[in-house]
Amino acid sequence: xxxxxxxxxxxxxxxxxxxxxxxxxxxxxxxxxxxxxxxxxxxxxxxxxxxxxxxxxxxxxxxxxxxxxxxxxxxxxxxxxxxxxxxxxxxxxxxxxxxxxxxxxxxxxxxxxxxxxxxxxxxxxxxxxxxxxxxxxxxxxxxxxxxxxxxxxxxxxxxxxxxxxxxxxxxxxxxxxxxxxxxxxxxxxxxxxxxxxxxxxxxxxxxxxxxxxxxxxxxxxxxxxxxxxxxxxxxxxxxxxxxxxxxxxxxxxxxxxxxxxxxxxxxxxxxxxxxxxxxxxxxxxxxxx
Amino acid sequence: xxxxxxxxxxxxxxxxxxxxxxxxxxxxxxxxxxxxxxxxxxxxxxxxxxxxxxxxxxxxxxxxxxxxxxxxxxxxxxxxxxxxxxxxxxxxxxxxxxxxxxxxxxxxxxxxxxxxxxxxxxxxxxxxxxxxxxxxxxxxxxxxxxxxxxxxxxxxxxxxxxxxxxxxxxxxxxxxxxxxxxxxxxxxxxxxxxxxxxxxxxxxxxxxxxxxxxxxxxxxxxxxxxxxxxxxxxxxxxxxxxxxxxxxxxxxxxxxxxxxxxxxxxxxxxxxxxxxxxxxxxxxxxxxxxxxxxxxxxxxxxxxxxxxxxxxxxxxxxxxxxxxxxxxxxxxxxxxxx
Amino acid sequence: xxxxxxxxxxxxxxxxxxxxxxxxxxxxxxxxxxxxxxxxxxxxxxxxxxxxxxxxxxxxxxxxxxxxxxxxxxxxxxxxxxxxxxxxxxxxxxxxxxxxxxxxxxxxxxxxxxxxxxxxxxxxxxxxxxxxxxxxxxxxxxxxxxxxxxxxxxxxxxxxxxxxxxxxxxxxxxxxxxxxxxxxxxxxxxxxxxxxxxxxxxxxxxxxxxxxxxxxxxxxxxxxxxxxxxxxxxxxxxxxxxxxxxxxxxxxxxxxxxxxxxxxxxxxxxxxxxxxxxxxxxxxxxxxxxxxxxxxxxxxxxxxxxxxxxxxxxxxxxxxxxxxxxxxxxxxxxxxxxxxx
Numbered sequence: 001x002x003x004x005x006x007x008x009x010x011x012x013x014x015x016x017x018x019x020x021x022x023x024x025x026x027x028x029x030x031x032x033x034x035x036x037x038x039x040x041x042x043x044x045x046x047x048x049x050x051x052x053x054x055x056x057x058x059x060x061x062x063x064x065x066x067x068x069x070x071x072x073x074x075x076x077x078x079x080x081x082x083x084x085x086x087x088x089x090x091x092x093x094x095x096x097x098x099x100x101x102x103x104x105x106x107x108x109x110x111x112x113x114x115x116x117x118x119x120x121x122x123x124x125x126x127x128x129x130x131x132x133x134x135x136x137x138x139x140x141x142x143x144x145x146x147x148x149x150x151x152x153x154x155x156x157x158x159x160x161x162x163x164x165x166x167x168x169x170x171x172x173x174x175x176x177x178x179x180x181x182x183x184x185x186x187x188x189x190x191x192x193x194x195x196x197x198x199x200x201x202x203x204x205x206x207x208x209x210x211x212x213x214x215x216x217x218x219x220x221x222x223x224x225x226x227x228x229x230x231x232x233x234x235x236x237x238x239x240x241x242x243x244x245x246x247x248x249x250x251x252x253x254x255x256x257x258x259x260x261x262x263x264x265x266x267x268x269x270x271x272x273x274x275x276x277x278x279x280x281x282x283x284x285x286x287x288x289x
Numbered sequence: 290x291x292x293x294x295x296x297x298x299x300x301x302x303x304x305x306x307x308x309x310x311x312x313x314x315x316x317x318x319x320x321x322x323x324x325x326x327x328x329x330x331x332x333x334x335x336x337x338x339x340x341x342x343x344x345x346x347x348x349x350x351x352x353x354x355x356x357x358x359x360x361x362x363x364x365x366x367x368x369x370x371x372x373x374x375x376x377x378x379x380x381x382x383x384x385x386x387x388x389x390x391x392x393x394x395x396x397x398x399x400x401x402x403x404x405x406x407x408x409x410x411x412x413x414x415x416x417x418x419x420x421x422x423x424x425x426x427x428x429x430x431x432x433x434x435x436x437x438x439x440x441x442x443x444x445x446x447x448x449x450x451x452x453x454x455x456x457x458x459x460x461x462x463x464x465x466x467x468x469x470x471x472x473x474x475x476x477x478x479x480x481x482x483x484x485x486x487x488x489x490x491x492x493x494x495x496x497x498x499x500x501x502x503x504x505x506x507x508x509x510x511x512x513x514x515x516x517x518x519x520x521x522x523x524x525x526x527x528x529x530x531x532x533x534x535x536x537x538x539x540x541x542x543x544x545x546x547x548x549x550x551x552x553x554x555x556x557x558x559x560x561x562x563x564x565x566x567x568x569x570x571x572x573x574x575x576x577x578x579x580x581x582x583x584x585x586x587x588x589x590x591x592x593x594x595x596x597x598x599x600x601x602x603x604x605x606x607x608x609x610x611x612x613x614x615x616x617x618x619x620x621x622x623x624x625x626x627x
Numbered sequence: 628x629x630x631x632x633x634x635x636x637x638x639x640x641x642x643x644x645x646x647x648x649x650x651x652x653x654x655x656x657x658x659x660x661x662x663x664x665x666x667x668x669x670x671x672x673x674x675x676x677x678x679x680x681x682x683x684x685x686x687x688x689x690x691x692x693x694x695x696x697x698x699x700x701x702x703x704x705x706x707x708x709x710x711x712x713x714x715x716x717x718x719x720x721x722x723x724x725x726x727x728x729x730x731x732x733x734x735x736x737x738x739x740x741x742x743x744x745x746x747x748x749x750x751x752x753x754x755x756x757x758x759x760x761x762x763x764x765x766x767x768x769x770x771x772x773x774x775x776x777x778x779x780x781x782x783x784x785x786x787x788x789x790x791x792x793x794x795x796x797x798x799x800x801x802x803x804x805x806x807x808x809x810x811x812x813x814x815x816x817x818x819x820x821x822x823x824x825x826x827x828x829x830x831x832x833x834x835x836x837x838x839x840x841x842x843x844x845x846x847x848x849x850x851x852x853x854x855x856x857x858x859x860x861x862x863x864x865x866x867x868x869x870x871x872x873x874x875x876x877x878x879x880x881x882x883x884x885x886x887x888x889x890x891x892x893x894x895x896x897x898x899x900x901x902x903x904x905x906x907x908x909x910x911x912x913x914x915x916x917x918x919x920x921x922x923x924x925x926x927x928x929x930x931x932x933x934x935x936x937x938x939x940x941x942x943x944x945x946x947x948x949x950x951x952x953x954x955x956x957x958x959x960x961x962x963x964x965x966x967x968x
Contacts, residue, residue, distance in 0.1 A: 201735035336813035481676035511886025552818035554847030565818035
């Protein structure tokens, strides 16, 4: 027969540790994302040099003791620019996706909860938005409104609203069928209360998954826009901008292009792993581990 | 009734199936032993968590390998030990001599294939017959389970059938190769009573004409009374009482069986006081050295918490066994245990 | 005994999209001419099989589904005419318990929050005393006060059902619609919850509309019962009398098909064959005639008029429109001839 019962069932910390170990990829993704976030927040204290300080003598120099990743075409420290670039990318990414989540999520819940004409109207508008590829949309908005940080955020948020509306609508319709929603109506709760207190917390999982995956897309879009010159204006350090600057001198000083590219790669992979992990974690069928 | 010298079609001995939960193995069924005679209906009855469905899945060797395993035991079916069979050998047995039907026919049928095709497929998998012959047989089977206008419905899809009809289709598929034993896991639980009674009548009828054994798993004691020859009551992963159907209902001996019968409201009697069973079934992760019903049992004694009572024959009744220190003490074993 | 609830000629029709891309509209008569009354402190049962409309009827009483026509008199007031404000006040008095303990509680809220919400919203409790009231509510349904801080997934089905009952009682209602309250529970837990409901009924003088497909449970809990088939009530009356001597052939079949834990009363033959007809295109005349072992010519043509056969019994069946005595008075458990194919 099996051994006698454990006298000390594993504590919460131990269970969490085991969960992380089982989901190594997602945990790695989460960790890296967190690190990036910290780097972005503490950039002024972490960066070894001022990102805009030019050291002409070290133009396009390779890695050295003082400049760990070398210098760019203006002699600026690549490492510091990457660290400060993280700020731009993450700030724009988080705010744009945050706004999209809020607006899109609300629209999706309204559509799913009320159904009927409102649903059809909202979804028709969302369908229109969805038909624009995100990069083209971004290009359009920035070209028309001008390449400021705010406009970039608006542009990217615009493209992300429709997916969030979609991702919020279907679970809302499903949750609406559940008895506890009817119980709320039987208890006289207003529609607003039901949507805010009872529907929203139950669809948050799906929205969060999409949020992390779309954050990766947002960062990529920002980098792409910077690369073609429609991003945040120089001399502000942005990853896309750095690649653009170093493009012509790619063969002489490949580091100019490689290091910012790696930075973009890392954050995108991390966010995708995190998103996948969240999706698996929130899948009710896989919950029984 | 049954010839006692007949070899049982199914003989389960000391079967233990475990599941891995949070990294540890816990038994869902413990040292299970029972037999089914050919052409007999054994009902396995119990509430959720007692292990009855796991029993059927274990016999069919359908336990998900990533979550569970058969820790030990012997499952002898028609002379073969199924625990020693490879997956390929089992595939030849399943659907052929040993068949199973489930509770939810919608998820057990492929929604994108016609039912005629699915039944014919089942036939062709186990028998070397042509497509034509298989289709003919499939049609015969549909008529056997009394699907009205069977020829017309041959090319219909599962969603075009009602729950009761789908269950009949499931039965047709299961019986396609004339199994010697049918495992039925709550086949009527999801059906309305007037449909349930049709299905039960059909099963009883088929069992007679095909000389088939049946293991009928349910939580409904009323259904048990209606279709079973013998009954095994399960609790906490063990059989705690076993008897022929009349004996079980007239002389329920285990305190659990007795309490269960007293806690059921009946439509054929005016209102009486209900006596619910206090407490809950212990989760399978809880290890208990003694009887798993002890903490809910009004007859509990000290010895009940010490060791598990064996299945012991009840005095004055043949074929009636009970697992209880108080109701069926076994003097010799008791002396050893104390 | 005073009458608490009087339901009169309740109808509910749904329009359903049919045909290619929903080009055609069909009418589904979920409820047709449903009438019954419930006294103070009484438990009234509604039984039937899937699709009969019993759940729709229950929800219509609370206006969770808006009836198409008819009247629902609660304490003499027609609640179907109540405006939003009045309805909100009425919701304190009429509540509902659901079938599925795994769907009836918000998984993201603690039990405490689930119970506090209605109390605070309706002013039954203030922030100062809500904790105390929640503890009292939990104790009343047999749960420890520590349950307050836990989430639904930490409880078993039976315990969740108790929480659902506590929530329904939070506003001190007079009438509770119980929609299959014990059907999803194990037999031994069913008894626990039924006993709880009985004791609460006595203690608080509650009335129930008890919806179930399980005749045994209804016979135990209720005083009177209505049998529904395809949206209509086909028979109504005192539980004991109705289940011992059912008049309508459908009730007879339902009763005969309900298994009892007694091997001497084996059900060997199905009294009725076939499935319930579609509610979208019900058969003409009496909806039950295609499956009825006693169908007559008139059954195909006309729907039977309701007949009150006695003070406590009523039925809608042509067998009883000419005569006042049941056409078939053989005991319900007697062996039956299989209907001719």
